[in-house]
Amino acid sequence: MAPTKDDMDAAPTDDPNRPAPDGAALELTVDGRPLRVPDDGSTLLEVLRTYAGVRAAKDGCAPQGQCGCCTVLVDGQARVSCVTPVRRVAGRTVTTLDGLDPEVRHRWAAAVTACGGSQCGVCTPGIVTRLVALDDKKPQATTADVDRALAAHLCRCTGWQTVVEAWELQRDGDPLVALAGRDLAAATARATLECGVPQDVGPEVSLGRAGFAADTAPADALVAVPDGQGGWAVAGTVHAARQAAGKVQGRRTTEPASPPLQVPDGDWVATLATCWVEAAYVETDASWCEPGGQPASPAANGGAFGAKRGSVLPAAARALADEHGRPVLALWSREDVARQGFKRPPVAGGIGADGTGVLRLVAVEGVEAAVAAVAPGLQLEMVEVPGPPVSSAVRAAGWAEAAALVAAVGAPSDCVSVDDGAVTVVDPVHGGRATVRVAAGTVQVEVDAGEVLDAVVVRSYCIGAVHMALGWVTSESLTVTADGEVADLTVRSFGVLRAADMPHVEVHVVGDGAPPARRVSDAVFAATAAAVWRAQGCPPVWPTGTLLPASPVDAG
Ligand code: FES
Ligand code: FES
The missing domain is CATH 3.30.365 (Aldehyde Oxidoreductase; domain 4)
Incomplete structure (x- = not known):
């Protein structure tokens, strides 16, 4: 589907803080600055990323509200912004990871890096934001409280233990001392070896600044999402593209999973049948491209455990950019990944x-x-x-x-x-x-x-x-x-x-x-x-x- 004239009119300038369109009707405060946005049914996450240039709040499952990547503070309370209508937060104060007290942010970034609490880093800003809110609300929080807080999040890389250790270190220790003397180039080499594609290690990664394709696309890029019929819905914003795709969000089924293959007949001592499983990497596939250019990798800071090898997004971004004569960001939602992403063979x-x-x-x-x-x-x-x-x-x-x-x-x-x-x-x-x-x-x-x-x-x-x-x-x-x-x-x-x-x-x-x-x-x-x-x-x-x-x- 081609972008409409209205979509094109709403296309941003090179300023990542996209100007509010004519008719902007809602006002809120984001990281200390006033923001005017249209009253068009967008979610808080969509307007943060589209109109405020926010990149610390990620989209790992919108609009499911189940991965925690988009967590921000609304008047100091942790909220998943992908299921929060922006209309509901008009007049209120929104704080992202980037708007936290710089000392708190740097303490956390050092603690996460010192403990190995972040690998790809896409989940980390949301987790840190929620745990900062937990500490503010409950200074005597325990690791059981942290586990409960983390239940609102998905981290596929770390196995949680090092995240909890980072929380302990930022609270009780000296993260900067813990990080001092660490050879981050060697750490990066080890991470790259383990995940099979380049992966940086360092405080910037812990702050969500790992160069993900969805974060680095030019501000004037069109956005393309699968239209559910084998094509792409293209528009000026993520919100408009998803509206144009018109997909109804899928849910889980009540039918139990079962192995698709039967164990061969034989006189066996042990048998094993496995089900389909989701790789569950948190950074959904994304790629952007200039017309005639080289598409951005969907595996900017980690290889999704091999499941992004052969991703179709780069070719799609390139073809759509050539077709529209504009940079295009091609995006999969969580549901698209579940439906179309590579699985482990049962x-x-x-x-x-x-x-x-x-x-x-x-x-x-x-x-x-x-x-x-x-x-x-x-x-x-x-x-x-x-x-x-x-x-x-x-x-x-x-x-x-x-x-x-x-x-x-x-x-x-x-x-x-x-x-x-x-x-x-x-x-x-x-x-x-x-x-x-x-x-x-x-x-x-x-x-x-x-x-x-x-x-x-x-x-x-x-x-x-x-x-x-x-x-x-x-x-x-x-x-x-x-x-x-x-x-x-x-x-x-x-x-x-x-x-x-x-x-x-x-x-x-x-x-x-x-x-x-x-x-x-x-x-x-x-x-x-x-x-x-x-x-x-x-x-x-x-x-x-x-x-x-x-x-x-x-x-x-
Ligand atoms: S919870 Fe909002 S993107 Fe996943
Ligand atoms: S570091 Fe948590 S999902 Fe990768």
């Missing part, structure tokens, strides 16, 4: 005591060598089924499932071993090694990452990988209909573990630290999944629906 497999068996996968290319290295006795079968797109680039696709089956029976493998209940996995692609032991309320992780580069980032990535694996085995799933449509479209329906659900994770770095540096988080992910599954007695379907056992476990 599996169904069985394994015998000698390690021979069959592993069926929803058809995907590029996993054969890694699966063969981990589980040489497993025969691979690819099966076409209706469903969202799958990718072998998603974290440890196929081989983590193979490792779990091998660990379940203790079959011989160069990459997997079990000793006294602890599972050791060597990443067949990147070479990192991890040993994971599950005990009551604790996950113990030992990693050999080669040259460490930065121990804080290694630890942060290990805890994040534990969180993702634990959720995958126990709680995460997507319902997909028989004709392949994703029916769970909201953040809360993905089953990502909350901060309050996370066990304590202990990370120990072992080995001689000699170069080269080796990615280790995928090995932690696979070893955690295998160890948790064993600790639960290897139930045949993931998610298993139960968290860690309540008593110490020796599943060996």
Whole structure:
């Protein structure tokens, strides 16, 4: 759909603080400055980003109100701005992360960086804003209060523990001292190795300034969103584009998720069938492009655990920019990501005591060598089924499932071993090694990452990988209909573990630290999944629906 004349008239100038259009009818105060905006049904988030140049408030799920990325303070109270009609806050005072007391902001940025409490950084401004409000309201807040506050947020990268540690450090310690002497270039190198695309580490990332495509598009860019019919609705603002697309926001279904593949017949000691799961990266796909230009990457500060590799947004932004002769920002909503984003290929497999068996996968290319290295006795079968797109680039696709089956029976493998209940996995692609032991309320992780580069980032990535694996085995799933449509479209329906659900994770770095540096988080992910599954007695379907056992476990 082409932009209307009204949309074009409303297009901004190069000033990121877009002038209020004629007829602006609502006034509010944003970060100490007056703002006039149209009374057109926009949300507070839309006007903050469109007319006030705010970039600290992010759009991770609008208008679902479930990820917390857009959290701001309204008269000092934390609010998710994507479900707050701007009409409701007329005359009131809105404070974003950027409008907080600079000393508080810098203290928080240093604390988050010192603890590894931010990786991609897209969730961090909203989390910090909410926790600042918590501290203001309740100076004696406890970690249980923090866990409750974090229930309004989604962080896919960190596994929460380091976020809580950052809250403790900014409150009780000296974050600047904690950060002093840290080699942030080495930290950046480790983060980039772990996520597979460039990722900066530093206070600016903790403040949400990591260069996300949705934040860096020129102020005069048109905005394009999927129109629900295979095309794009294009308009002068996000609000206008979404109105033009006319989509009704989807919800979660009441239908339970189930594995799409059947376990092959055989005399198996262990079987495993997995469901569709959402990668649940928080920065939804976005790219912008000038006519004839090079599109911005949708993975500006992190790789979405492989799920953005092959994103269609850059090509769309380029084509639309060429078509309209203007810069265009192409945007996916949370619902678009759930429907169209790359998923982990579901599996169904069985394994015998000698390690021979069959592993069926929803058809995907590029996993054969890694699966063969981990589980040489497993025969691979690819099966076409209706469903969202799958990718072998998603974290440890196929081989983590193979490792779990091998660990379940203790079959011989160069990459997997079990000793006294602890599972050791060597990443067949990147070479990192991890040993994971599950005990009551604790996950113990030992990693050999080669040259460490930065121990804080290694630890942060290990805890994040534990969180993702634990959720995958126990709680995460997507319902997909028989004709392949994703029916769970909201953040809360993905089953990502909350901060309050996370066990304590202990990370120990072992080995001689000699170069080269080796990615280790995928090995932690696979070893955690295998160890948790064993600790639960290897139930045949993931998610298993139960968290860690309540008593110490020796599943060996
Ligand atoms: S963007 Fe508002 S809660 Fe997710
Ligand atoms: S750091 Fe929280 S989602 Fe990436």
